[in-house]
Amino acid sequence: MAVVNVGICGLGTVGGGAVTVLRRNAAVIAARAGADIVIRQIGARRDKPGIDTQGIDVVRDVFAVARNPDIDIVVELIGGTTTAKELVLEAIKHGKHVVTxxxxxxxxxxxxxxxxxxxxxxxxxxxxxxxxxxxIIKAIREGLAANRIQWLAGIINGTGNFILSEMRSKGRAFDDVLAEAQKLGYAEADPTFDVEGIDAAHKLVILASIAFGIPLRFDAVFTEGISRLQIEDIRHADELGYRVKHLGVARRTDAGVELRVHPTLIPAKRLIANVNGVKNAVLVESDAVGPTLYYGAGAGAEPTASAVIADIVDLARTMGMDVRYRVPPLAFQSGAIENVAVIPMEDVVCGHYLRMSVLDKPGVLSQVTQVLSSHGISVEALIQKEPEESAETATIILLTSRAAEKTLVAVVKSIEAMDSIEGQVVRLRVENLDG
Amino acid sequence: MAVVNVGICGLGTVGGGAVTVLRRNAAVIAARAGADIVIRQIGARRDKPGIDTQGIDVVRDVFAVARNPDIDIVVELIGGTTTAKELVLEAIKHGKHVVTxxxxxxxxxxxxxxxxxxxxxxxxxxxxxxxxxxxIIKAIREGLAANRIQWLAGIINGTGNFILSEMRSKGRAFDDVLAEAQKLGYAEADPTFDVEGIDAAHKLVILASIAFGIPLRFDAVFTEGISRLQIEDIRHADELGYRVKHLGVARRTDAGVELRVHPTLIPAKRLIANVNGVKNAVLVESDAVGPTLYYGAGAGAEPTASAVIADIVDLARTMGMDVRYRVPPLAFQSGAIENVAVIPMEDVVCGHYLRMSVLDKPGVLSQVTQVLSSHGISVEALIQKEPEESAETATIILLTSRAAEKTLVAVVKSIEAMDSIEGQVVRLRVENLDG
Structure with a gap:
C-alpha cells in the first residue's frame, strides 16, 4: 500500500487528538484512503502527557518539519498567526501540502x-x-456545488452557545455561567475571543468566502458579543417564541454581502434554535436544495482531529496529482473569485427586538408605536408588563418588522428622548431564517 | 475552459430538475468545477412540459445516450431496477462514468x-x-474518514415523516393524513414503498455499507412500516417526553451489524426528534467526532438535482484521472470490504414501549411488572390511565429497559395470556440515541 508521510506541528489539544486518532484508527483510515498515513515527525516545544509518540521522531523545531524532505503533508496545529504563518509559508515553499x-x-x-x-x-x-x-467546508465547497448559496447562519462558537444555553435553562447571569465555563475548560482564562465574537467572525469569514466565492474579508465583519446580554431578554424572547443565539450570518444580496456576528433572536421552532450546549450548527440556504443544516461538535481534541484527518485523507488519495484537479481552497476557481462589496452594518436589514422601561401613564404605548410607524416600521409582536408592586415603570417588549439598522438606531434615539421612557432601550436583532 | 459532456437519461421530476439547475446555475457551477458542464444529450420517452431542452439533442432511446461516444458522464434518472440496471451496465461498458x-x-x-x-x-x-x-454520502465517505462509525439513525423517507408529523400536530389518523399526502403529491398512488419502509430500507442499506465498509445487504434489512401506527401511541409517547419517528437504524456491534427500519420512540429533546414535515435528517455517531447530524430536503426535483450535480462536479474535476485516485463507491477500498454478519432482528437489543388494556381490578399492574422482571427487564417509565366513564378497562403504558427483541416477544405473549388483559399489547421500539 502507498505510504503518505505526515509531519505534525504542535502537540496541544488538537495535535494530541490528531496523534491519538491517527494511531487508534490507522487500519480503518488506511482502508478508506488506500494509503497508510504515517506520522513521520512531530514538531513541538514540549511533549504532551498521555499522548503516545513512541516510534515517532519528535523535534523541538517546527520548521525542521516544514523542511523535512521525507514529509508530504505538514499539519499546522500550533495556533496563532505569527509563527504559524511563517511555518505554513515555509512548508509551502518546500512543496508540502498543508493541513491546518x-x-x-x-x-x-x-x-x-x-x-x-x-x-x-x-x-x-x-x-x-x-x-x-x-x-461543513466539504459540504459547502463540494456537496452544494450545484447551488447559488443565498445565506448561511451558524452557531460557530461552542463556548458562547454553552453560556447562552445555560443562561436560558438555569436562569443564570452571564458572568456566573462564564465562570463555570472557565472551570469546565470550555472557556479560556481570557474569554474575549469567544464571547466577543472574534472567534465566530474568523469562522464566518471563511464560510462566506467558500459560499459566495469572495476573498476572505476579516476586516469587514461586524461583530457584537454576548457579554452584555441580560437574562430577562432571554426570558422575554422565550415568551415570544424565540431563542437567543450568538449567530454568524452571511448573506448575498444585490447590494453585496452581509458579514455579521451578533446575538440574534430566532424562532424556537427552527431546528437550529434547538442546538444547545457546546455544540455547533450551520444552516445554509441555497437555491436548488433549499435549507440544509450541519450539526456536531465544534471543538475538542478528537472532533477537531477528525476534520484534520479528513483533510489528510483527501490529500492522500490524490498525492502528487496536479493541483488543478483538486477542489479550490475557496470553492471557486481563483479566476472566478469576485471582490464583492461588504454591506455596511447600518444598511443591513433585519427584524428587531426592543425592550424599554416606561412610566406607567396613559398614551406612552401610542407614542412609541407612532415613532415606529413614522419610520415605516410596524410592530409584529408586543408584550406589556405591568409595573411590579413597588416600581413605577412598566416594561414594553416588542418585535419590529424588518428595517435597516440605521433606521432602528434613529428609532431608539427618538424613543430614548421621550419623557415617559426611563433609561436606555435594549435592542437585539431578529432573524426568521425562513428561506 | 475544459468541457464535460453529460447525457441525462430520464426526464421525470429529477431529470427535469437536473436540466433546470444545470442551465440556471451554469456559470456558478463552472466557476466551482473549473469546467463547463454541458448537457450533450437527453434520453427520454417523452418531453417534459416546462423543462427547457432547447439546443439539446433529445432522443427517445436511453441506450443511445449510454453508447454516445461524445458523452463523458451518463446520468441515470429513469428509476426502477430493470431498464435502469441494463442502462447503467451499458454505460459502464462504454467507459462512461455514471451518476444515479x-x-x-x-x-x-x-x-x-x-x-x-x-x-x-x-x-x-x-x-x-x-x-x-x-x-450525506460525501459526509460519511469523506468527512468522517478518520472515524470508526458506531451507528447511524436516519429519518430518510420524507413521506413517512410528513405523515407522522401531521398525525402528531393535528391529531389525525394515519389513513386521513396519507390521503392528504397523496393529494399534495408527497405520496404515490401506491404508497407501499414509502409507508412500509422499503424506500427507507434501500437508503439505510447504502448508508450502512459506506459507514461500516460492508457489502450492500438489502436482503437482510428488517422493515416495519408506519401504517398500523395509532394516534394514541403518538400521544402517549409525547406524554413520556418522546417523539415517534420512522427511523432507519444501522449499528456495528461485536456480534455484527444491525439493519432495521421501524417506528421508533426517541427522546423529544434530541435534535433529530424535531425534524418535521417532509424533511430528512441523518444522525451519525462516530468514535472521534461524536454525534453529527445532517438535515435537509430528502426529495423533490431541485434538491435531488443538487446532489446529482454535486456528483457530476466531483467527476468533472478529475475527468480521465485514474479511478484509484477517486473515493471508492462504498467508502472503503474494495479489498477492505468485509462481509460482516447481519444480526437477526430477534437478537437486536433496544428499549420498548408497551401499551395494554387491563381490567380495572387490583393486582394487575403487579402481575405485569412481575412478567417483566422475571425476564430481567425493568420499567423505566409508566403511565396508568383510569378507565373512562363507560369503559371497564384501564390503559397501562410503560417503557422497558433495553432487552432483546425475542425477550420482548416472549414478554408480550405472556402478558397477552393473562386473564386481566384485554386484546393485544401494542409494542414499539425505543432508542435513546445518546451515543
Whole structure:
C-alpha cells in the first residue's frame, strides 16, 4: 500500500487528538484512503502527557518539519498567526501540502497563503478551522456545488452557545455561567475571543468566502458579543417564541454581502434554535436544495482531529496529482473569485427586538408605536408588563418588522428622548431564517 | 475552459430538475468545477412540459445516450431496477462514468454494478440516492474518514415523516393524513414503498455499507412500516417526553451489524426528534467526532438535482484521472470490504414501549411488572390511565429497559395470556440515541 508521510506541528489539544486518532484508527483510515498515513515527525516545544509518540521522531523545531524532505503533508496545529504563518509559508515553499485547524490564520492571511500555495502547486486544507468536526467546508465547497448559496447562519462558537444555553435553562447571569465555563475548560482564562465574537467572525469569514466565492474579508465583519446580554431578554424572547443565539450570518444580496456576528433572536421552532450546549450548527440556504443544516461538535481534541484527518485523507488519495484537479481552497476557481462589496452594518436589514422601561401613564404605548410607524416600521409582536408592586415603570417588549439598522438606531434615539421612557432601550436583532 | 459532456437519461421530476439547475446555475457551477458542464444529450420517452431542452439533442432511446461516444458522464434518472440496471451496465461498458439517484438500483444491485465499474476504470456516483439534497454520502465517505462509525439513525423517507408529523400536530389518523399526502403529491398512488419502509430500507442499506465498509445487504434489512401506527401511541409517547419517528437504524456491534427500519420512540429533546414535515435528517455517531447530524430536503426535483450535480462536479474535476485516485463507491477500498454478519432482528437489543388494556381490578399492574422482571427487564417509565366513564378497562403504558427483541416477544405473549388483559399489547421500539 502507498505510504503518505505526515509531519505534525504542535502537540496541544488538537495535535494530541490528531496523534491519538491517527494511531487508534490507522487500519480503518488506511482502508478508506488506500494509503497508510504515517506520522513521520512531530514538531513541538514540549511533549504532551498521555499522548503516545513512541516510534515517532519528535523535534523541538517546527520548521525542521516544514523542511523535512521525507514529509508530504505538514499539519499546522500550533495556533496563532505569527509563527504559524511563517511555518505554513515555509512548508509551502518546500512543496508540502498543508493541513491546518487555524481559523485566525486562514481568515486573516488566507488570501496570501492560498496564492503562495497555488504558485507552488500544493494544497492548503482547513476543514478543522470551522465548526470543529462538522464537515461543513466539504459540504459547502463540494456537496452544494450545484447551488447559488443565498445565506448561511451558524452557531460557530461552542463556548458562547454553552453560556447562552445555560443562561436560558438555569436562569443564570452571564458572568456566573462564564465562570463555570472557565472551570469546565470550555472557556479560556481570557474569554474575549469567544464571547466577543472574534472567534465566530474568523469562522464566518471563511464560510462566506467558500459560499459566495469572495476573498476572505476579516476586516469587514461586524461583530457584537454576548457579554452584555441580560437574562430577562432571554426570558422575554422565550415568551415570544424565540431563542437567543450568538449567530454568524452571511448573506448575498444585490447590494453585496452581509458579514455579521451578533446575538440574534430566532424562532424556537427552527431546528437550529434547538442546538444547545457546546455544540455547533450551520444552516445554509441555497437555491436548488433549499435549507440544509450541519450539526456536531465544534471543538475538542478528537472532533477537531477528525476534520484534520479528513483533510489528510483527501490529500492522500490524490498525492502528487496536479493541483488543478483538486477542489479550490475557496470553492471557486481563483479566476472566478469576485471582490464583492461588504454591506455596511447600518444598511443591513433585519427584524428587531426592543425592550424599554416606561412610566406607567396613559398614551406612552401610542407614542412609541407612532415613532415606529413614522419610520415605516410596524410592530409584529408586543408584550406589556405591568409595573411590579413597588416600581413605577412598566416594561414594553416588542418585535419590529424588518428595517435597516440605521433606521432602528434613529428609532431608539427618538424613543430614548421621550419623557415617559426611563433609561436606555435594549435592542437585539431578529432573524426568521425562513428561506 | 475544459468541457464535460453529460447525457441525462430520464426526464421525470429529477431529470427535469437536473436540466433546470444545470442551465440556471451554469456559470456558478463552472466557476466551482473549473469546467463547463454541458448537457450533450437527453434520453427520454417523452418531453417534459416546462423543462427547457432547447439546443439539446433529445432522443427517445436511453441506450443511445449510454453508447454516445461524445458523452463523458451518463446520468441515470429513469428509476426502477430493470431498464435502469441494463442502462447503467451499458454505460459502464462504454467507459462512461455514471451518476444515479436510484436507491433501489444501488441497494439491490450495487455490489455487481461497482464491480463492473471497477473493471472498466469508471466511477458510479449516487449522492442523490440517499436523503435527496443532503450531502450525506460525501459526509460519511469523506468527512468522517478518520472515524470508526458506531451507528447511524436516519429519518430518510420524507413521506413517512410528513405523515407522522401531521398525525402528531393535528391529531389525525394515519389513513386521513396519507390521503392528504397523496393529494399534495408527497405520496404515490401506491404508497407501499414509502409507508412500509422499503424506500427507507434501500437508503439505510447504502448508508450502512459506506459507514461500516460492508457489502450492500438489502436482503437482510428488517422493515416495519408506519401504517398500523395509532394516534394514541403518538400521544402517549409525547406524554413520556418522546417523539415517534420512522427511523432507519444501522449499528456495528461485536456480534455484527444491525439493519432495521421501524417506528421508533426517541427522546423529544434530541435534535433529530424535531425534524418535521417532509424533511430528512441523518444522525451519525462516530468514535472521534461524536454525534453529527445532517438535515435537509430528502426529495423533490431541485434538491435531488443538487446532489446529482454535486456528483457530476466531483467527476468533472478529475475527468480521465485514474479511478484509484477517486473515493471508492462504498467508502472503503474494495479489498477492505468485509462481509460482516447481519444480526437477526430477534437478537437486536433496544428499549420498548408497551401499551395494554387491563381490567380495572387490583393486582394487575403487579402481575405485569412481575412478567417483566422475571425476564430481567425493568420499567423505566409508566403511565396508568383510569378507565373512562363507560369503559371497564384501564390503559397501562410503560417503557422497558433495553432487552432483546425475542425477550420482548416472549414478554408480550405472556402478558397477552393473562386473564386481566384485554386484546393485544401494542409494542414499539425505543432508542435513546445518546451515543
Amino acid at each position: 485547524a487555524n481559523k485566525a490564520l486562514i481568515a486573516e492571511y488566507g488570501n496570501e497563503i492560498f496564492a503562495a500555495a497555488a504558485k507552488q502547486g500544493v494544497s492548503v486544507c482547513f476543514e478543522a478551522a470551522v465548526a470543529g468536526g462538522i464537515p | 439517484a436510484n436507491k433501489a438500483l444501488i441497494a439491490e444491485y450495487g455490489n455487481e454494478i461497482f464491480a463492473a465499474a471497477a473493471k472498466q476504470g469508471v466511477s458510479v456516483c449516487f449522492e442523490a440516492a440517499v436523503a435527496g439534497g443532503i450531502p
